[in-house]
Amino acid sequence: MAKRKRTLVSFLSFCLCLSLTTSGCGLQALLGNKNKTSSASTSKTSTIAVSLNDNDPNKLLITKGIDDLAKKEEVKVKYLGASGSGDDSALKGAKVLIYQAGNANLLKNAQTNKVPVLALSQVPAGINLAGVVTPDQEKTGELMAQALVSKVSEGQVVILQGDPSETGSQELLAGNKSVLSKYPKISLQTFASPSGSESTVKQSLTDYLQKNSGKVQAVLAHTAKLEEAASDALKQLQLAKKVLLIGGQATIPSLERMASGSQVSDVDTNPYLQGANAFQWAQKIINKEPLDISDSITSEQGEIPAKIIQVKTVTPENLAVIQKSYVKTMQSAEQDQKQQTAKAKPQSKSQGDSKTQGDSKNKGGDQQGAGGSENQGQNSGNVPSGVKKVTETVKTETTREYLDGQGKVIGTEKTTNEQVKTVPPEMLQQEQKAQSSQSSSQGQGDQSPQEKVGSGGSGDSGG
Incomplete structure (x- = not known):
């Protein structure tokens, strides 16, 4: 009987080994899978560091594109x-x-620590890049020139060119000239x-506009900052309606200028999509996924893989839609x-600050109210002795807007009117006596102390 049991145990052991072998799963593999599962569950969230141009008016739109995609993934954006530190700790x-x-030191430290660098909008010099996400700069230049020749021949x-050392700026200028070279009279x-x-x-x-008065037909400004500078110069010389202003980087202020008629065209470079595409590319680098990138940019570092963002002209026809977007x-x-700022702020500190602020307001309100009745009389002032004449100057400003049939503003007009009135001193004295008697009667009413404080405080703030 014992022999039969041993035979049965041996047979079952053989079957188990055979089952594991035929299924392609050995004991070591099972242990390995367990280890992998444990490792995956304890893996840390990946971090993408982002350094943007603080002077870019569209910075928040780029940030929005990055953050919207980051919310859907287990990725932290730093x-x-x-002005921050560019040392190793910044990229930790x-x-x-x-x-x-x-901070340019970020690029050096990224190279030292072998952190892949993905450029946005422009190619930094002397850095080996994993890639670049940029609007189609040459196309932008062409669209600017096409908007010009539709009105001027x-x-x-x-x-007004951007930094001539930047690849994007060079391409934009090349786009301008590729179109304008066909117009020899320009x-x-x-x-x-x-x-x-x-x-x-x-x-x-x-200086150039003043020296060539009446000869300049248009100004092409490549960047938002240059658009703003050109707009200011044209306004100062009262040429905003005479010299065409065409931009190469649409922003909310430039779209407002178009709506008011002081700028005729701009180019939508899709800053939101720039941010979104940069995030997607960065995530693929982290996950070591293949890139579906077919374009490249030639720079001093050679050919750099590039994601080219499509651009489009902002015209009076599509202005309202783009501006709203x-x-x-x-x-x-x-x-x-x-919301992020409020979330990052410690709740305890927030509550403490709120309580302190509330106590200060209550205390300040009590003090203000207690002296309100007295201050009211003091603030009204007295007419100095010997006054024979009192004048009051009343200045009003009226803004008039001209709208088309669709409700769009097509012109504005401002008028200022200044009127000087003479007031007899006796009239001011009568007003002061009336205010004084009214204040006295309020103080003698059947109000509680708290109500008197409130009344006095209200009078002071109103005066």
Whole structure:
């Protein structure tokens, strides 16, 4: 009997081994799978470091594109300010750096620590990049020029170029010239603008417009900052309605200028999509997934893989739609930013601050109310002795808007009216006596002490 049991146990053991072997799953594999599951459950959230251009008016729109996609993934986005540290600690834990502008030391440390760098909008010099996400700069230049030649076929045209050392700026200028070269009667004057020199370019433009009065037909401004500088110069010289302003980077202010008629065209570079595509690419780098990138940009580092974002001209026909999109996205981004700030603030500190602030307000209100009745009489003032004449100057400003049939503002007009009135001193004295007697009667009424404080405080704030 014992022999039969041993035989049965041996047979069952053989069957178990055979089952494991035929299923392709050995004991070591089972242990390995268990270890993998445990490792996956304890894996940390990946971090993407982002350094953007603080001077870019569309910065929040780019941020919105990044954050909207980050919410759907287990990825932490760490934003690095331009004034922050660019040492190794800034990139600690980061798997990818998305870089538009900021502390240049970030790029060096990324190279040292082998953190892939994904450029946004422009190609930084001397850095080996994993790729670049950029609007179609050459197409932007072409669209600007096409908007120009639809209105002007001859005369002088000023081009305000961005930093001439940047690849994107060079491509944009090339796009301008590829179209304008077909119009021999248009002469070009280009002013380059290295980073931070917008004020210098503005002065150069002002001087050129004054020296060539009546000859300049249009100004092509490549960046939002240059658009703003050109707009200011044209307004100062009262040329906003005479010289065409065409931009290469649509922003909410530039779209407002188009709506008011002081700018004729701009180019929508899709900042939201720039941010969204940069995040998607960074995530693929982290996950080591294949990239569906077919374009590239030629730079001093050679050919760089590039995601080219499509651009489109902003015209009077599509202005309302694009403007609404920019405004709504910006408002949503600002709301998200407020929520993140509130969430990051310790709740205990918030409650403590609220309590302190409330106590201060109550205390201040009591003090203000207690002296309200007295202050009311003091604030009214007295007419100095010997006064023979009192004048009052009343200044009013009226803004008139002209709208078309669709309710769009097509023009504005401001008028200012200033009127000087003479007031007899006796009238002021009578008003002061009336106010004094009214204050006295309020103080003698059947009010409780708290009601008297409230009444006095109200009178003081109203005065």
